[in-house]
Amino acid sequence: MSATATRKTVAVMLLIPAVVAFALWAFAWPAARIAPRELPIAIAGPPAATAPLEQRLAAHPDAFDVHRYEDVAAARAAIEDRTVYGAIVATPTGPELLTATAASPVVAGLLREAVATQLPAGTAPRVTDVVAAPAADPRGAVLAAGLLPLALAGAASGIAVTVLGLRGARAAAALTGAAVLAGLVGAALADSWLGAFAGSWWAEAGVLALTVLAVGSTLAGLAALLGRPGLGLGAVLMILLGNPFSGISSAPELLPAPVGVLGQWLPPGAAGTALRSVAYFDGAGAGSAVLVLAVWAVAGLAAVLAGARRAAALNGEAAARSALAPAV
Incomplete structure (x- = not known):
C-alpha cells in the first residue's frame, strides 16, 4: 500500500469517529441540559396578590424573565403577541395558569408543573390554553x-x-x-x-x-x-x-x-x-x-x-x- 493510500485510510478512520462525536455533542448535549433560562412568563393581578408568586419565582435565579400585567386580559394579549409563553394570574380562589401549547408544549407542561407545586397536594391548577395547538397535531x-x-x-x-x-x-x-x-x-x-x-x-x-x-x-x-x-x-x-x-x-x-x-x-x-x-x-x-x-x-x-x-x-x-x- 502506498504512503498516500495509507494516509487516506488513517484519515478516514479518524475522521468518522470525530464526526460522530461532534454530531452526538451537538444533538445530545442541548437535549440533556433543557431547563428554563430567562424564560419569558407573565404574572397578572394586584401587586399584593402577585408578590408571593414573584417571590417563589425569584427563588430560581435566571430561570424566568417575569413580565408584570394588571389583569388577565393584558396577560392574554401578551401571550397572543408572543411576548411571553404563559401567565400566572392571581385570583381570590388561587392562581390560574394561562398557557399556549402552540408556542411550546414543553413549556406549557413545565408551567403546569411549576404552578402545581404551589398548590395543596392533590389539587390541580386551573389551566386555560390561550393559543392551543391544532387538534390534528396537539403536541406540535x-x-x-x-x-x-x-x-x-x-x-x-x-x-x-x-x-x-x-x-x-x-x-x-x-x-x-x-x-x-x-x-x-x-x-x-x-x-x-x-x-x-x-x-x-x-x-x-x-x-x-x-x-x-x-x-x-x-x-x-x-x-x-x-x-x-x-x-x-x-x-x-x-x-x-x-x-x-x-x-x-x-x-x-x-x-x-x-x-x-x-x-x-x-x-x-x-x-x-x-x-x-x-x-x-x-x-x-x-x-x-x-x-x-x-x-x-x-x-x-x-x-x-x-x-x-x-x-x-x-x-x-x-x-x-x-x-x-x-x-x-
Whole structure:
C-alpha cells in the first residue's frame, strides 16, 4: 500500500469517529441540559396578590424573565403577541395558569408543573390554553419533525446546483425555483393534508420557501467561493448545528447558553420561530426570524453570483495566458 493510500485510510478512520462525536455533542448535549433560562412568563393581578408568586419565582435565579400585567386580559394579549409563553394570574380562589401549547408544549407542561407545586397536594391548577395547538397535531410533532427535512431539502438544492455545475444567474434561478416549489409542497402537506398548521396558507408556504432558499443558497454560495469544502462547511452550519440548536422541539430559552441564542441566528432556528408565528399566532413575533432567513438567503445568492464572476475572471485570465504562451 502506498504512503498516500495509507494516509487516506488513517484519515478516514479518524475522521468518522470525530464526526460522530461532534454530531452526538451537538444533538445530545442541548437535549440533556433543557431547563428554563430567562424564560419569558407573565404574572397578572394586584401587586399584593402577585408578590408571593414573584417571590417563589425569584427563588430560581435566571430561570424566568417575569413580565408584570394588571389583569388577565393584558396577560392574554401578551401571550397572543408572543411576548411571553404563559401567565400566572392571581385570583381570590388561587392562581390560574394561562398557557399556549402552540408556542411550546414543553413549556406549557413545565408551567403546569411549576404552578402545581404551589398548590395543596392533590389539587390541580386551573389551566386555560390561550393559543392551543391544532387538534390534528396537539403536541406540535409535525412542526418539530418537519424542520430537519426542510434543512435537508435546502442542503440538497445547494449540493445539486454545485454538482451539476450551475453558476451565476442560472444557479440562483434554480435555487429560488426549487425553494418556491418546496414551500408550496410543504404547506400542502402540513396544512392542507395533515391539518397541523392553522394560519395563513400562503404565509406558511412563504416561510417554508424562504427557509429552503436560505439553506440552499448558503451551501451553494460557500461552494462557489470555497469550492467543494464549502458544501461541508454549510452542512455543518445548517444540519449539525442549526437543527439541534433551533429549540424547535422545546424552546430556545430552554437550551444552554449560548446555544439558544446562536440557534436563532441560523436558518433552522429562525425557521422554527417564524413557522410557529405564522401557523398559530397570525404572524406575531415573526419579524426578526423572517429577517434572519432573508439575510441568509440574500447573502447566499450574492455569494453564488460573486463566485461565478470570480470563476469567469479566472477563466479569462487563463485564456489570455494561454493565448500569449506561444509568443513568449
